[in-house]
Amino acid sequence: xxxxxxxxxxxxxxxxxxxxxxxxxxxxxxxxxxxxxxxxxxxxxxxxxxxxxxxxxxxxxxxxxxxxxxxxxxxxxxxxxxxxxxxxxxxxxxxxxxxxxxxxxxxxxxxxxxxxxxxxxxxxxxxxxxxxxxxxxxxxxxxxxxxxxxxxxxxxxxxxxxxxxxxxxxxxxxxxxxxxxxxxxxxxxxxxxxxxxxxxxxxxxxxxxxxxxxxxxxxxxxxxxxxxxxxxxxxxxxxxxxxxxxxxxxxxxxxxxxxxxxxxxxxxxxxxxxxxxxxxxxxxxxxxxxxxxxxxxxxxxxx
Amino acid sequence: xxxxxxxxxxxxxxxxxxxxxxxxxxxxxxxxxxxxxxxxxxxxxxxxxxxxxxxxxxxxxxxxxxxxxxxxxxxxxxxxxxxxxxxxxxxxxxxxxxxxxxxxxxxxxxxxxxxxxxxxxxxxxxxxxxxxxxxxxxxxxxxxxxxxxxxxxxxxxxxxxxxxxxxxxxxxxxxxxxxxxxxxxxxxxxxxxxxxxxxxxxxxxxxxxxxxxxxxxxxxxxxxxxxxxxxxxxxxxxxxxxxxxxxxxxxxxxxxxxxxxxxxxxxxxxxxxxxxxxxxxxxxxxxxxxxxxxxxxxxxxxx
Numbered sequence: 001x002x003x004x005x006x007x008x009x010x011x012x013x014x015x016x017x018x019x020x021x022x023x024x025x026x027x028x029x030x031x032x033x034x035x036x037x038x039x040x041x042x043x044x045x046x047x048x049x050x051x052x053x054x055x056x057x058x059x060x061x062x063x064x065x066x067x068x069x070x071x072x073x074x075x076x077x078x079x080x081x082x083x084x085x086x087x088x089x090x091x092x093x094x095x096x097x098x099x100x101x102x103x104x105x106x107x108x109x110x111x112x113x114x115x116x117x118x119x120x121x122x123x124x125x126x127x128x129x130x131x132x133x134x135x136x137x138x139x140x141x142x143x144x145x146x147x148x149x150x151x152x153x154x155x156x157x158x159x160x161x162x163x164x165x166x167x168x169x170x171x172x173x174x175x176x177x178x179x180x181x182x183x184x185x186x187x188x189x190x191x192x193x194x195x196x197x198x199x200x201x202x203x204x205x206x207x208x209x210x211x212x213x214x215x216x217x218x219x220x221x222x223x224x225x226x227x228x229x230x231x232x233x234x235x236x237x238x239x240x241x242x243x244x245x246x247x248x249x250x251x252x253x254x255x256x257x258x259x260x261x262x263x264x265x266x267x268x269x270x271x272x273x274x275x276x277x278x279x280x281x282x283x284x285x286x287x288x289x290x291x292x293x294x295x296x297x298x299x300x301x302x303x
Numbered sequence: 304x305x306x307x308x309x310x311x312x313x314x315x316x317x318x319x320x321x322x323x324x325x326x327x328x329x330x331x332x333x334x335x336x337x338x339x340x341x342x343x344x345x346x347x348x349x350x351x352x353x354x355x356x357x358x359x360x361x362x363x364x365x366x367x368x369x370x371x372x373x374x375x376x377x378x379x380x381x382x383x384x385x386x387x388x389x390x391x392x393x394x395x396x397x398x399x400x401x402x403x404x405x406x407x408x409x410x411x412x413x414x415x416x417x418x419x420x421x422x423x424x425x426x427x428x429x430x431x432x433x434x435x436x437x438x439x440x441x442x443x444x445x446x447x448x449x450x451x452x453x454x455x456x457x458x459x460x461x462x463x464x465x466x467x468x469x470x471x472x473x474x475x476x477x478x479x480x481x482x483x484x485x486x487x488x489x490x491x492x493x494x495x496x497x498x499x500x501x502x503x504x505x506x507x508x509x510x511x512x513x514x515x516x517x518x519x520x521x522x523x524x525x526x527x528x529x530x531x532x533x534x535x536x537x538x539x540x541x542x543x544x545x546x547x548x549x550x551x552x553x554x555x556x557x558x559x560x561x562x563x564x565x566x567x568x569x570x571x572x573x574x575x576x577x578x579x580x581x582x583x584x585x586x587x588x589x590x591x592x593x594x595x596x597x598x599x600x601x602x603x604x605x606x
Binding site: 194197198199200204205208210211213214217218288289291292293294295296298299300302303 | 508591598601
């Protein structure tokens with residue numbers, strides 16, 4: 001299968017490398033890592049076993065890549081205004097577009113540009129960081145839940161799930177992509193935001209006796225907002241406790257938004273905060289703790 | 304009148320200087336500014352007119368100061384565990400102790416050590432910063448509301464109010480010190496906390512379209528918690544709008560907690576956050592936005 005990876009950060013590089021190792025024709029749209037990867041290949045230091053891909057197809061522009069069967073989108077959501085420019089040249093009649101981005105609104109933007117029938121979304125639970133050019137560190141997890149933007153096209157999600165599973169990435173098709181997105185937000189909203197605002201890693205937020213309960217209360221706010229959306233089944237409040245337990249095992253993990261702030265990049269505020277807050281507000285669900293976090297983070301970053 | 308100033312930061316230096324200029328025998332307990340002030344006096348750059356006090360009585364220890372008529376306490380609240388050591392040697396049979404500190408719990412701590420009948424509290428609305436040693440900058444305001452810890456001793460508040468008024472400091476005696484403290488918290492909680500957490504001045508918090516309404520919502524939370532306390536009269540919600548309007552005129556003011564954080568000092572978390580939150584909780588009033596702010600600030604500072 002011919003696959004293009006657009007947005008080759010830690011997530012795009014890791015999944016692209018796995019798909020290539022699994023026997024696919026993977027083509028990476030590269031910027032920072034172009035020289036290193038085209039000259040020396042791509043090294044994955046992974047908790048599941050390190051590996052090196054000697055020959056990696058790196059490109060500077062989507063036109064050079066051409067039409068593919070599947071586009072895997074790993075861009076930061078603040079770059080979504082470049083979808084047409086970066087993805088358009090890759091899309092032919094049979095192309096499917098899978099966004100592995102965080103938050104809400106990514107599938108909608110892709111559907112508006114390329115047609116809803118070819119859009120899939122994946123919710124990735126991946127701990128990875130970029131290293132030096134040509135190197136990606138896979139620290140833990142990696143599971144993907146994939147679903148289609150149009151529920152009636154569920155078979156396409158099954159095929160993409162098989163593609164990843166065959167490449168050694170745990171991947172399941174889910175019938176309710178919207179619910180999967182909100183489940184991920186239950187983790188992303190409190191931890192990405194709080195870590196980015198306080199400049200502390202996950203374990204510091206959980207070790208502090210004042211922030212630990214606030215993190216859980218924010219999770220419950222997100223669950224309540226989620227359950228006011230048209231989901232196939234509600235998210236139980238116990239999911240917050242599962243997420244806290246899960247996070248207790250993460251150690252000093254730095255969520256992507258903390259890294260973005262520390263490295264001076266824009267933050268994915270709309271996808272992770274403003275669209276979920278708007279969805280809550282539209283459904284009459286106030287999220288006072290999350291709104292406070294989002295506002296203070298915005299103020300801290302933009303002044 | 305013989306007056307000792309304990310805690311000669313921006314607030315203690317400014318009010319002490321005004322009281323001395325007004326003809327009182329003022330004795331300053333000094334640490335950082337001792338050499339500069341005993342050698343060259345104290346300079347006040349004030350929006351109400353600059354002045355210089357050539358001869359200022361600075362001391363290194365409270366024992367050298369001895370018993371006074373009035374102790375003015377300007378310590379940071381995190382130094383309250385030094386009350387006995389710093390204030391004890393100044394207190395004789397007729398001594399009164401006036402705390403101009405922020406937040407809740409200061410009068411109670413002084414009353415437990417020195418007897419409730421001699422304790423007064425003042426709520427100071429003062430914009431001041433320390434400059435180089437021997438220099439204090441008075442940027443605006445300066446009004447004090449003074450009350451007694453024991454309501455039946457109101458006459459003592461009137462006398463202290465007259466003392467400050469005669470020295471050119473606007474000062475009124477109030478019948479309900481608790482209410483005055485909570486009114487001050489309506490400003491202090493959102494602005495001290497949000498500015499310290501985001502490292503932004505007051506005008507940045509108000510200019511940001513997301514944080515501006517959150518600031519007001521936090522004010523309303525504090526007003527609701529205040530009105531669940533035994534106040535003589537409730538604080539109206541319109542007080543929040545007054546505080547916002549007042550703050551719109553402050554420009555890039557840095558509240559004391561922001562300066563404390565930027566200069567690496569401990570923050571007055573208990574007096575400004577934890578005691579008010581506990582008082583709200585004890586009265587069944589949740590303060591979700593304030594609790595979020597306090598927890599994240601604590602985590603940002605302590606890790």
